[in-house]
Amino acid sequence: MNDAHGSPQTVVVFGGSSEIALAVLSRLAARRTRTVVLAGRNPAALEAAAGALREAGVTSVEAVVFEALETDGHAALVDDIFDRHGDVDLVLMAFGELGDQATLEDNPPAAARLARVNYVASVSIGLAVAARLRAQGHGNLVALSSVAAERPRRSNFVYGSSKAGMDAFFRGLGDALRGSGARVVVVRPGFVRTRMTAGMAEAPFATTPEAVADGVVRALETGAETVWVPPRLRWVMTVLRHLPAPLFRKLGDG
Numbered sequence: 001m002n003d004a005h006g007s008p009q010t011v012v013v014f015g016g017s018s019e020i021a022l023a024v025l026s027r028l029a030a031r032r033t034r035t036v037v038l039a040g041r042n043p044a045a046l047e048a049a050a051g052a053l054r055e056a057g058v059t060s061v062e063a064v065v066f067e068a069l070e071t072d073g074h075a076a077l078v079d080d081i082f083d084r085h086g087d088v089d090l091v092l093m094a095f096g097e098l099g100d101q102a103t104l105e106d107n108p109p110a111a112a113r114l115a116r117v118n119y120v121a122s123v124s125i126g127l128a129v130a131a132r133l134r135a136q137g138h139g140n141l142v143a144l145s146s147v148a149a150e151r152p153r154r155s156n157f158v159y160g161s162s163k164a165g166m167d168a169f170f171r172g173l174g175d176a177l178r179g180s181g182a183r184v185v186v187v188r189p190g191f192v193r194t195r196m197t198a199g200m201a202e203a204p205f206a207t208t209p210e211a212v213a214d215g216v217v218r219a220l221e222t223g224a225e226t227v228w229v230p231p232r233l234r235w236v237m238t239v240l241r242h243l244p245a246p247l248f249r250k251l252g253d254g
């Protein structure tokens with residue numbers, strides 16, 4: 001259960017080694033989150049993250065194996081986590097791959113694989129988590145979507161389309177959970193300086209994992225359903241969404 005201040009006590013992260021997720025967890029640790037489950041595929045990275053969280057005051061940190069591509073096992077994994085930890089206040093969906101557009105265009109199986117990680121796995125984990133949140137009658141599911149979900153661009157439409165799918169899925173899931181006591185928050189960061197974007201030319205309005213973490217914490221406090229980071233991207237994208245395609249291509253990279 002959230003504590004008396006409304007802060008989550010028990011948090012589960014799918015993509016437990018994500019830099020953005022770790023910034024969120026660092027903020028939450030300072031706000032008295034005491035139990036964290038890190039689900040991921042790289043034991044060494046999860047152990048390093050667990051150590052940092054223990055130092056930050058999280059008393060119980062557990063690492064569990066999670067591979068996004070193994071969708072058949074997702075429901076059992078979610079059930080196992082919830083069965084062993086009881087009430088879960090917050091589930092953060094932080095796994096994802098960016099890929100290289102040119103490489104993906106030349107390699108359809110690799111592009112399909114990326115879509116399975118970013119979109120298909122979000123569906124299987126998301127539905128399993130929603131069933132448990134609905135049953136317990138409370139909890140937040142926070143999904144890291146992207147500004148790339150808003151309008152496909154020539155330079156990264158494989159990634160962008162996979163994020164558009166997961167973004168639409170989680171918005172619908174939020175509607176499905178209305179009245180249950182549980183809810184969904186969709187987070188749309190712009191370019192965030194993490195290992196995912198290392199070496200890339202920065203896009204306008206580039207930001208930090210800490211700024212995304214602040215946006216997530218604010219949404220938990222205010223009940224916002226959609227979070228843009230930085231916030232002014234909401235207005236920028238409101239304009240860009242409606243630009244005629246030739247103009248959009250000229251402004252962007254198409």
Ligand SMILES: NC(=O)c1ccc[n+]([C@@H]2O[C@H](COP(=O)([O-])OP(=O)(O)OC[C@H]3O[C@@H](n4cnc5c(N)ncnc54)[C@H](OP(=O)(O)O)[C@@H]3O)[C@@H](O)[C@H]2O)c1
Pocket residue numbers: 015016017018019020021040041042045066067068069093094095096097098117144145146147188189190191192193194195196197
């Ligand atoms: N950085 C940005 O500019 C940006 C902007 C908007 C949205 N986002 C989204 O924010 C989320 C977190 O990104 P980040 O910047 O924190 O990058 P990150 O540090 O690279 O985190 C990505 C996470 O996804 C996990 N992952 C990738 N493929 C997986 C698979 N097949 N099975 C299980 N886990 C897998 C990674 O695990 P490993 O450690 O095992 O690789 C890692 O934990 C992603 O969904 C990303 O699309 C990022």
